[in-house]
Amino acid sequence: MTDGIRFDSVTVAYDGNVVLDSLDLTVAPGEVMALLGPSGSGKTTALRAVAGFVRPASGRVFLGGRDVTDLPPYLRGVGMVVQQYALFPHLRVEDNVAFGLKARKVARGEIRTRVAEALEMVGMAEYGRRYPRELSGGQQQRVAIARALAIRPGVLLLDEPLSALDAQLRSGMLAELSRLHRELPEVSILYVTHDQVEALTLADRIAVMDRARLQECGTPRELYRAPKSEFTASFVGSANLLPVTVGERGVFFGERRVEVRGVVPGAATLCVRPHLVGLGAGPNQLAGVVREIQWRGATHRLYVDVDGHRVVADVPELKKPPVYGDAVMLHFAPEDAVLLSVGVGDE
């Protein structure tokens, strides 16, 4: 159980264009790490550096304590699943899964049992004789996972594995992936995604990436409840970001003084999650005018104009919802508001 991934200030550049800027990150053995970020944030490049398909301009990549920076992909022994599955179209499902074992010259009898085992694990045991084109997207995804797991890798790399599936299949596959990880607790997983729900659901820790850099890394709970940067706050969950000034007399939003948990000197932005904003009087009151109301079944979403700033509130379904133009009072608890340090997001 020595496997795990370590990036040691890994920088990748294409034609002088830096796409990954000195990434330092460690994934513990058996840990699920999500690389979360918008496109162009360098997350896929980081994954490909582990697989061996991009060469870092500087820095080292370690797998299980071993420096693999100069190793070709076929000697790294990592499992990889990509967005478009890349199942070999000319091979049957069972031969796709057996491919890595044959390439490694595993004994024939063992190949058969391991292929059966891998297909069993993803619930595709009856489909061994089919060709990839005869399977649905979700089934192809399962085969791709079985193929990657058949070589018993210490590290599994998943590059946007669910983004080609429709929403319903996606949540099914998410549950499936967590089950697989419970069955294979020793496998480290690096999971690249731009979908915060996938990251929050699956990951032990999330590394938030933006503009080629690692912005913040922490458990989903930490990042959701106490983000350090505006970028993290708005990318992990939705957020109200209010400009504030922090002085000796306290924290001020415009003329209003607001009570918050833990004052960060020099902070300029206050983050409050929409579902933690309440309607009516309470601590940290904000008076505003309703600009839009959306009914979402269990909740009402209110867009309220407070001194020219938009504040979003998700409140339990209202019997008598306010209408456009109504004056309303909003509030939030001091412990639900987080001050973000200046500039982290716009470095």
Add this chain to the structure above:
Amino acid sequence: MLVHSRKAKWAVWLVFAVLFLPLFALPLLVVLGASFATNWSGVLPSGFTVSHYTAATRGEALQALTTSLVTALTASLLALTVGTWAALAAAGLKKRQRRLLDALFVLPVAVPSVVVGLAILVAFSKPPVLLNGTRWIVILAHAVLVTAFAHQSVSAAIVRLDPAYEQAAASLGARPVYVLWRIRLPLLLPSLTAAAGLCFALSMGELSATMMLYPPDWTTLPVLIYSATDRGALFAGSALAVVLMTATLLVLLIVSRVRTRASYR
């Protein structure tokens, strides 16, 4: 179909019939008609006979057919091997080097084939490599002439090949050679067979370079057709032409059967 109304469809078919049939089909029909005739002085040929075919499928003619088939098959295989190899190698090169290599392979097509024939004649008529007077000089010339087509169609297919397949294979522990044999070549198979068919058809019909090079014991069918018509035996030549056409089409048919089985998606 781009055209929807019934009338428009008929009009399109009519244009097709008027423009294309006379250009493409009619000459072939004329050859077919002539091959069964003893003379042709009116609108239609007359004096039905199969004697040209009896002559065209034995002795010298049969020998020429075999020669053509062997030449075309060998030359196509050579061209396919070299062309594919070069295309695979070129894929790993930088853009400028790849352009240079492409240009090199297109050269024999850009240059008139008579010139290619002459060049090969001059180059291989003296030791150290003396091929003049052997069948190999003909096969070599055909291979040189058709490699360009093999190279080009395989190059195009390699560009379209999704690198994700190779990468998936590599991540599963397959070395580059293993990936080449188990993944890349099988995925390229449809275009390889297409290229093979094209090379074969071109080689079967090659005349101008062959004329300058062929030794007496290696007469190809086009050469025989040329000498038959040259001495005025038009109807016998037509029968030979039909045999050449049929043999080529048969081989292409077989190749295309292989191809349908090889295309997966």
